[in-house]
Amino acid sequence: MTTLPKTYDFKNTEERIYKMWEEGGYFKPLNDPNEPEHDPTKKPYVLTIPPPNVTGKLHLGHAMFVSMEDLMIRYHRMLGIPTLWVPGSDHAGIATQLQVENALREEGTSREEIGREKFLERTWAWKEEYGSHITNQIRRLGASCDWSRERFTLDDDLQQAVREAFVRLYEEGLIYRGPRLINWSPGLKTAVSDLEVEYAEEQGKLYHFKYMIALDQTPEVSDAYIPVATTRPETILGDTAVAVHPDDERYNKYIGMKAIVPILDRQIPVVADDYVDLEFGTGALKITPGHDPNDYEIGQRHNLEIISVLDKHAKVNQHGGPYHGQDRFEARDNLWADMKAAGLVIKEEEYIHQVPRTQRGGEIVEPMVSTQWFVDIKPLAEKALQAVRNGRIKVVPERFKKIYYNWLENIRDWCISRQLWWGHRIPVWYCDDCDEQTVAREDPTECTHCGSKNIQQDPDVLDTWFSSGLWPFSTLGWPKDTPDLQYFYPTTMMETGYDILFFWVARMIMMSLEFTDDIPFSEVYLHGLIRDEHGRKMSKSYGNVIDPLEVMDELGTDALRFTLLVGSTPGNDMNLSLKKVEANRNFANKIWNATRFILGNLEGITAPKQDNPGWTLADSWIWARQRSLKTTVKRLFENYQYGEAGRQIYDFFWNEFADWYLEIAKLQLAEGGDRAFYTAQALVPLLDTCLRLLHPFTPFVTEELWQHLKEATLKSPLSSIAENWPEVLMVAPWPEPVDTEGWEDQAIADFTLVQNVVRAIRNLRAEKNVKPGTRLPATFAAGAATPIIESQAETIAALGKLDASRLSIQESLAAKPEDHIALVVGPVEVYLPLAGLVDVAKERARLKKDLAKAQSQIERLEKLLASPFTEKAPEHVVQAERDKLASFKETATKLEEQIANLS
């Protein structure tokens, strides 16, 4: 009697198993460099987790990378390689700060009100309270990270790493500070990098108006003007030129003259610049160097004045004349109305254009001139390009290399300062007395230039991605030369979503090459994004968000993991539906029940009388199939085709092992004696291998079952099989492919014939509505297959519900039995006495249909074999086709006989 419940109860399993693993120390790497017996020549497999936001909540993106990385780690661990997966979390500057600010707002206060120091205290408290949520949720997914090495981007060590990185770049002249046009987020009141700005097509307006030429310069025409169009009229307030194309005959007569800014009446030059597109819009351009990146560049070329007209709230400042104090959109309307009144408006038209919004806050980004810190990134980018170009870093799927190259080749300096409070404070101190900067690894007490104590640290913090860029080596101890860094660095694999290729992957490569003079990892695997079942983005407003925690609660972690792993192909998005997870929950249950069956049968097994297994055809077949599976899975794993590998194992387990072999094993076990023993002797390693192969995909159910299997095996006469098994499945050796021994193909071919005979019988029974309980006698004319059919008679009888005591098996029959329905399966004819059910007309039709199928195949194959195919294709391919032809011919002949016999 088995003690296992009828269905897999993941709720009662997952936590217990995870605890067992963690307490057993199995998440820690073998060959730890901090231990005395460490062998530095053993190459480890190392993966660093993409750190989730410390106060974030688990979403499917996390579930995806945890599943995938855990698969990679568990696989390599089972290969016996020292394996390290470094976990941790990111302080996530803006995201976390916003959460705390929201909390403060609910309390009726704000960060400005409580001040920087109090605010940081609050945020740390928030981090302490919620920071463990995300890591606990990652544990629930089964992540086998080494939690003893967990890191947080604001840990002291990592702060030190950030300092070191900043100071080094500064010393090398690769960090500079200065006024530049940057993307300003008026809501967050901080600068953001180019990457943090998202463009979306939106309906807007294109405003056409007149740029009047100053009267004294065109005395002959009193109303000379250049027509100009803009989508942002409020920027008119900051215009410092009007640009026309030098070859534009309409306007080039005005070049060098002055135009008058509407309402403000400032005079600005008309300049010539071939950036202006003659064909587009009015063919003339207003130039606002203070609020537009293109205009900024044109401004540089023509030495134009830069006027900022907006403050940090995006309200019009003192340069905006009558609009001072108005919000940018309010000013837009008011200015336009005033211009209309002044007769300067030509028209406004509906216009769809790209609107920049911040990734976080969502409001429209304002290009503004602001003094910020920048990284001179080109020198770093050059090395990062090299590392991928020369193959030191491998990218999977390869097509992302092109995207990576394109981005790095056109990269622009990286604005790294943020006007936030939560993050790594910029390690620069300004001297009130001599105005010099002190940049230091340790907090200075005085100015290094004049010794003054009147120094103030820069109030800004660094872009979150600055510290994330150091992650693979900062987590291992850099800048200290720790044993971990020496042994585990460079890491092996970086697995993440393709959406952060630029944000993160490229920056890690750049910073690693710069600071460690080495690559951060040798492989990059990019997975796709997860969408809903119809391919739509998951979003709260659609209401189509799937919460992985709920899925795990309802269907189990293994089901979710298997779905994510098997449903995706590298780099491609996947559509997730709960139906799929349900199907995989069923699969977990299938594994459960198959094991349950085997365990139940181990109990009655007794030691064999004879030392000779005498393997059955089914035994040989399933062995051969599993050997082939191991080879296939290995190949697929080596090619990063994890999903396909999972599908192969699934198919083998369900369709071959459970549906066919276990059904036959029942018969063999029922025979008792040695047959039962040897069947069990096959079942245990077969199941063991399946559980091992499945373990990286579905760790919980496989570990749980394997523990039971191990226990039951050790208690049985088969204990020697399990003698050397380790304590837990997660460190059990991976089933490596073995060389074929020559017998496999024949076993597979023979068993396939048995399957086809059984299927044909079942099919006919179903078609003729034979009652499920009815045991039919049968006559076989098996030709060359007679030995197989004879030896497999009992199996065929059991699976096809034939009466085993009334079977007649012969090579050929002198006369066809009457009132029988005949089935033709390759060389085998099966006669079933369905006298009452024989409808001659229907029978003829059925046989003719089969014959037609066979004949069309014969025709196809004869044509094929008469073509150059025979000479050009490899011999085994040709032979396979010849064999097929022979088999179809045999079938056709038999079918013809049957048809003739009917009448």
Place this chain on the structure above:
RNA sequence: GGGCGCGUAGCUCAGCUGGUUAGAGCGCGUGGAUCACAACCACGAGGCCAGGGGUUCGAGUCCCUUCGCGCCCACCA
């Protein structure tokens, strides 16, 4: 404006280096409480692999092209 991906059964998707009669899950139809599993079993229906052209003995797979959908990058007022 550049670049990339996708288009295979009613739905969601596999199909790796080109080599049987193209697969799975769900859905659909028929039958089934058989002692692992009804979260199951057996049987079945359902596909000019988006269209066209090419390379090849052989193309869902490689190349070109058209159409449709999606995404990324880019400074067009």
